[in-house]
Amino acid sequence: MEQNISQSTIEIIKKYNFVFQKKYGQNFLIDGRVLDKIIGAAQIGPDDCVLEIGPGIGTMTKRLAEAAGQVIAVEIDKNLIPILQEVLGEYDNITILNEDILKVDIPALVEQYNGDRPIKVVANLPYYITTPIIMGLFESNVPIDNITVMVQKEVALRMQEGPGSKDYGALSLAVQYYAEPYIVANVPPNCFIPRPKVGSAVIRLTRHKEKPVQVKNEQFMFRLIRASFNQRRKTLQNALHNMNELSLTKEEIVDALQTMGLSETIRGEKLSLSEYAKLSDLLCKE
Ligand code: SAM
Numbered sequence: 001m002e003q004n005i006s007q008s009t010i011e012i013i014k015k016y017n018f019v020f021q022k023k024y025g026q027n028f029l030i031d032g033r034v035l036d037k038i039i040g041a042a043q044i045g046p047d048d049c050v051l052e053i054g055p056g057i058g059t060m061t062k063r064l065a066e067a068a069g070q071v072i073a074v075e076i077d078k079n080l081i082p083i084l085q086e087v088l089g090e091y092d093n094i095t096i097l098n099e100d101i102l103k104v105d106i107p108a109l110v111e112q113y114n115g116d117r118p119i120k121v122v123a124n125l126p127y128y129i130t131t132p133i134i135m136g137l138f139e140s141n142v143p144i145d146n147i148t149v150m151v152q153k154e155v156a157l158r159m160q161e162g163p164g165s166k167d168y169g170a171l172s173l174a175v176q177y178y179a180e181p182y183i184v185a186n187v188p189p190n191c192f193i194p195r196p197k198v199g200s201a202v203i204r205l206t207r208h209k210e211k212p213v214q215v216k217n218e219q220f221m222f223r224l225i226r227a228s229f230n231q232r233r234k235t236l237q238n239a240l241h242n243m244n245e246l247s248l249t250k251e252e253i254v255d256a257l258q259t260m261g262l263s264e265t266i267r268g269e270k271l272s273l274s275e276y277a278k279l280s281d282l283l284c285k286e
Contacts, residue, residue: 006030025126031191041184042148049114053123118143124150138178156201179205213277221280228268256282
């Protein structure tokens with residue numbers, strides 16, 4: 001199977017004189033076992049509508065179309081569109097859109113194709129825009145069941161870490177606020193053409209039915225979190241005080257830390273999501 005995908009990928013590239021564009025993060029997956037793991041982890045069934053970001057030459061799109069009710073594939077590279085149209089020609093449940101996913105009105109797209117029912121998102125992501133894509137999906141409040149994506153291995157680790165780890169940061173907290181992360185598989189560079197310089201991993205983010213913490217002002221909490229990790233080496237007190245946009249006095253910060261029973265010298269990387277939510281409620285004046 002792997003040999004077939006690798007061969008057919010090379011044949012398609014030759015046939016269309018396709019030139020890989022580094023700026024679009026084009027590393028095509030050529031390992032059938034990894035494709036199976038992605039499709040299995042995403043738990044796709046015939047009633048599902050799947051949004052695929054960056055279908056490339058359509059290798060994964062075919063499998064998605066066979067498992068799902070319908071697939072919407074959004075590809076930025078116009079040179080890939082004729083290839084996709086030919087390779088996927090026999091499927092009548094795939095819509096190919098030549099768009100930049102960061103500019104697409106995803107809620108409108110999902111409503112058009114799936115009403116208010118939740119979709120599943122599957123992608124071998126272009127690594128240069130992993131975070132804006134994932135955060136954009138969560139923050140836009142599109143109805144989503146889960147997001148199953150290939151990302152850089154380090155990024156997958158960061159998404160699932162907790163307080164105290166060196167990989168724990170703003171991304172971990174943001175992802176865990178919206179979803180339950182689960183690393184499905186580690187994927188070495190030889191599973192792609194061309195080979196990326198970094199290791200990869202498939203991660204599934206299952207959206208929480210209910211948020212794990214309640215917070216009065218979500219935006220303020222995320223501003224606090226970003227401020228804490230922007231100056232990681234500083235104490236939380238100094239990092240927050242130095243952020244002018246928050247307009248917090250040292251006294252207010254120390255009072256809040258004391259109310260929570262936390263040390264005045266604690267660093268942001270020690271706080272859990274629920275502690276950030278509490279701190280945010282204590283400090284938010286809006
Ligand atoms: N899904 C294919 C596979 O697994 O072989 C290709 C994955 S490749 C890592 C990333 C794909 O995303 C490429 O086809 C690239 O052109 C596309 N892409 C990059 N930036 C994009 C964007 N902003 N919007 C939509 N597609 C994008």
